[in-house]
Amino acid sequence: MIDIPSIVTIGENDRLLRRVQFLHPNFIKPDGTPSSASFSLKTDEKGLSVDLERLTSYEKSILDKTRFRLFYLSASFTVQLGLINQHDPQPDNYAHTLVMGNISRSVSRQLAAAAKRIYFP
């Protein structure tokens, strides 16, 4: 019998983690904000992959601290942009969440501009 992971509801106060590469290539601009490209969707991608902060740890979410910095988006902000936050647990990552909707170039820029750095480690 296969265990089906329970889906959690994402609230306004939740934070969504996204790792951003800073080394070869660097996605973090001189002013410390991430490039829009790091909040863009691949062709045919259902949504922007993030981790629900309360279901993971920074250590796990950052994946490789020698290559990535960790940023977060407020769940309420993505909703303000008309996007939907959907918990999407994966076998190796229960915290996996998708930010879905029309993530155009201009929306990617707004997401990147609103992302806040988490100083970890």
Next chain:
Amino acid sequence: MQALLTDELNQYSTNTVMQLAEDKSSLIWHFRIRNLIAPNSTVFPDLLSFPPVIISFIQKLDSYINLNDNWDSYGAVAPSVISIRNARRFLINNANVSLPYYFISPGVNGEVMIELSKGRKAAEIYFNSDKSTELLLFENNNCLLESNLKDSIKELIKFFND
């Protein structure tokens, strides 16, 4: 070489090596930089006239050739040769245009993005794998224009020089 350097040939010079011939270290540096821009070329840009930011961007572009798929850990496609070549051509052709070059990065679908920024104003130019371009102008991160480079290069220059 021709594919790379067919535009704006008046910007290029063949006498730069002669100017630098007395300084061996400069000559080595010059050939290294030249090979980043136009490998195997006998007609190449006069690099000494390029602002440092352009040289830096071209060096970064060249490094993108070595990226593999999934380079961002989220499944990004490696930058395409077409995207890199077209971004490089844009930089060379507009190296001395008054534009606030700010940042360069690959995109997740094989494209290359060049960002320009000056105060509250910013622009993003995308060089896509299918040879198309996208140009977006922003003020305070609000999008004012979505177009392409061919149709709106004048608006781009005007935007930053008003």
